Amino acid sequence: MRNIGAALRGRLGAGGVSLALLLLAMAPYEAQALPAFARQTGQNCVACHAGGQFPELTPYGRMFKLTGYTIGTRVVPLSVMGVAGYAKVADTSKSDNPASDFYKNGVPLLASGSVFIAGKLTDNIGAFSQITYDNYANLATDNQYAGHTQADNMDFRYADRFIDGNRDIVFGVSLNNNPSVSDPWNTAAAWMQYVPTPSPASHQFIDGKSPFPGFGSGGNLAGLSAYLFWNQTLYAELGSYRTSKGALSFMSAGLNGASTTQLNGSNNPYWRLALSHEWGPHNLMVGTSGMIAHVYDANSDITDPNDLGRFKNVGVDAQYQYILDPHTVTVQMAYTRQTQDYSANTIANGPVDANGNPLVFVDANGNPLAPVNPSDTTNIFRAKLSYVYQARYGGSVALFNRTGTSNTLNQNSGYDPVFGVTSDPTGALGATALSTRVTGNFSGNPGTRGYTYEAFWMPVQYVRAGVQYTAYSKYNGASDNYDGFGRNARDNNTLFLYVWGAY
Amino acid sequence: MKKVKLGLAVALALAGTACSNLERSRDLANPNVPPAVTAMQVCSICHGVTGNPVSPIFPRLAGQQRDYLVAQLEQFRSHHRADPAGFEYMFGLSRNLTDAQIQGLADYFTKQVPLPGAPGDxxxxxxxxxxxxxxxxxxxxxxxxxxxxxxxxxxxxxxxxxxxxxxxxxxxxxxxxxxxxxxxxxxxxxxxxxxxxxxxxxxxxxxxxxxxx
CATH class of the missing domain: 1.10.760.10 (Cytochrome c-like domain)
Structure with a gap:
């Protein structure tokens, strides 16, 4: 730790460590000196966040969100958040260009920062909107990264609560840009993954980049959903998404046309149903959610109906919390089954390389591969157990397992008809089917499995320092030689350290 | 960026209208919000509608002595009661309450019927x-x-x-x-x-x- 600390200080004189120290120095031990929501309610983080670990919500935090972020007093609705990280991949030797494949490996870096506009606007309207600057967003041809700012999670809502001795009905409408970002439970796809994930390749195997149950459409959309929470027991939400364009283009602000997900029309429904029960210091939620999204292959081209594919996601999730100072225990479980129907053009063209050129792999005997499946099914399961003591010291263990159908379409490594398995970095071989190292998939199967262990410390309530270790037993469909170049799943095991602060 | 600015302007304009809905407001800085509304909309989330909370993190307020409730809310507001539960949860919630609202909240909870807790060993x-x-x-x-x-x-x-x-x-x-x-x-x-x-x-x-x- 001392070496890392020294390295952090050396590399980030004005960076991550300074940021953390600045945050520490800026804030007295007072309820007022907190991010926007805390300033609005005047409460400590632990009121809304279980054991102080944001973003996981307590029952009160969930009601704060569902009632439209309107509890409290209107204040300046601004907060900032920053993350500094350090990642080290177990084995970087099995690569012909480790400097690129594991860029910034073992190097502390100031990863990203966010500005939040969040809080109460009127008695019924509130907002949570995040704009994120990613220090390593774009990789240029000279192997240097450039920073970039773009819209992150956004949730604007109108809510009302009808309550008396006999009933309690919370009703609301959410305008948001990411399916399930409106959800108050942290097994929802948008919220289960929480530590911000730095972009450089050295961080590509950290827990935040491992499989999480989610929706095939991804974020940066524009959606409207209506929800109802009845007697704090039954939660139902129904919405639909479309491309974030026109007046709603601010929901994907900062993304260019090629990066903005293009949905077909407005008939891309999202639904959520959950049952919640509280008894003593315990609470339990069991729920289901799903989405059907019609997504164009090429974000910049929505003229060809043969470019239109379809995702169907159906999931179940459950969360148990025990919250009684000084203990906070959380058990989370989420499972999503995804059926992806590929577009006619994708099926016809088969696998392509990074430049869109066809990849013509053959098997080990030189025979052509099986034709592309028109559809794939993928199952992702994730479970996590966490414990926090005194809202200060915590740890967790998580399991993730992705299984699914094999498809030549998923293959980006294989046998070149003439040269065997090669990445041909210099172009000397003139191979027609170039394989991908490190991230390659030799089997065409998405199977990825592993564990993540984490310990964290919150010296003050808005700073969190953590150490994560993610260990893989399977990656891209195999335990050994998953990329065709001899790289094994365990070579991707990654140590990740981070400091995360908010103000 | 233009669109973001536009969105912000719309949001601020909405905020500027400061619509208030006194019958179902969760505003804790508006002296016109009736105490019973605050009790239902805000306090009830932790303390229960009848002052009988589900979670033992939060004290039972039902049937509590009126003067005691008034004194505690005043002390949270003035930061004279600063136990962890007090400052973590109650400093902020009480900071803008008027004396009349505090008395009204005390009236609301003192009238509720307390339910017995589970017996122990x-x-x-x-x-x-x-x-x-x-x-x-x-x-x-x-x-x-x-x-x-x-x-x-x-x-x-x-x-x-x-x-x-x-x-x-x-x-x-x-x-x-x-x-x-x-x-x-x-x-x-x-x-x-x-x-x-x-x-x-x-x-x-x-x-x-x-x-x-």
Whole structure:
């Protein structure tokens, strides 16, 4: 730790460590000196966040969100958040260009920062909107990264609560840009993954980049959903998404046309149903959610109906919390089954390389591969157990397992008809089917499995320092030689350290 | 960026209209919001609509002495009561309440009917009953009944204890005994005369408060 600390200080004189120290120095031990929501309610983080670990919500935090972020007093609705990280991949030797494949490996870096506009606007309207600057967003041809700012999670809502001795009905409408970002439970796809994930390749195997149950459409959309929470027991939400364009283009602000997900029309429904029960210091939620999204292959081209594919996601999730100072225990479980129907053009063209050129792999005997499946099914399961003591010291263990159908379409490594398995970095071989190292998939199967262990410390309530270790037993469909170049799943095991602060 | 600015302008314009909805407002800085509305819309989330919370993190307010409730809210507002639960949850919620709102909230909860808590270990409860009724003579600790009444019902600024969550009572006794979080109360002296086991016993007894004599 001392070496890392020294390295952090050396590399980030004005960076991550300074940021953390600045945050520490800026804030007295007072309820007022907190991010926007805390300033609005005047409460400590632990009121809304279980054991102080944001973003996981307590029952009160969930009601704060569902009632439209309107509890409290209107204040300046601004907060900032920053993350500094350090990642080290177990084995970087099995690569012909480790400097690129594991860029910034073992190097502390100031990863990203966010500005939040969040809080109460009127008695019924509130907002949570995040704009994120990613220090390593774009990789240029000279192997240097450039920073970039773009819209992150956004949730604007109108809510009302009808309550008396006999009933309690919370009703609301959410305008948001990411399916399930409106959800108050942290097994929802948008919220289960929480530590911000730095972009450089050295961080590509950290827990935040491992499989999480989610929706095939991804974020940066524009959606409207209506929800109802009845007697704090039954939660139902129904919405639909479309491309974030026109007046709603601010929901994907900062993304260019090629990066903005293009949905077909407005008939891309999202639904959520959950049952919640509280008894003593315990609470339990069991729920289901799903989405059907019609997504164009090429974000910049929505003229060809043969470019239109379809995702169907159906999931179940459950969360148990025990919250009684000084203990906070959380058990989370989420499972999503995804059926992806590929577009006619994708099926016809088969696998392509990074430049869109066809990849013509053959098997080990030189025979052509099986034709592309028109559809794939993928199952992702994730479970996590966490414990926090005194809202200060915590740890967790998580399991993730992705299984699914094999498809030549998923293959980006294989046998070149003439040269065997090669990445041909210099172009000397003139191979027609170039394989991908490190991230390659030799089997065409998405199977990825592993564990993540984490310990964290919150010296003050808005700073969190953590150490994560993610260990893989399977990656891209195999335990050994998953990329065709001899790289094994365990070579991707990654140590990740981070400091995360908010103000 | 233009679109973002436009969005912001729209949001701020909306905010500027400051629509208020006094019958169902969760605004804690508007003196016109009736206390019963605040009790339903905000307080009830943790303390329950009838002042009987589900989670023992939060104290039972139902049937609590009115003067005690007023005094506590005033002390949260002035930061004179600064136990962890007080400053973590209540400083902010109380900071803009008017005296009239505080009195109205106290009226609301004092009128509610408290529900008994779950009984604990019989031996522990028996030991608690002994302390509640007779104190700890060898340490000159007075019995709880002396101030809190024979039914644990409290009087004026002496709180009702009967049916209160054991976890809450026990944590508050530790606050009295080990911190300056709740100053200027005879409980500082009283709590010093009780061991942790005795605190647990009396808290277990009070939570269930069986009425058989």
């Amino acid at each position: 019989p031996a522990l409860m028996a030991a608690g009953k002994e302390i509640f009724e007779k104190g700890v003579p060898e340490k000159a600790t007075p019995p709880c009944v002396a101030c809190h009444g024979p039914k644990g019902e409290g009087v004026a600024t002496f709180p009702r204890l009967a049916y209160q969550y054991a976890d809450y009572l026990s944590k508050q006794m530790h606050v009295f005994r080990e911190t300056e979080g709740r100053p200027n109360t005879p409980m500082t002296q009283v709590a010093h005369g009780l061991s942790s086991t005795q605190v647990e016993a009396v808290a277990a007894y009070l939570q269930a408060f069986p009425t058989q004599k």
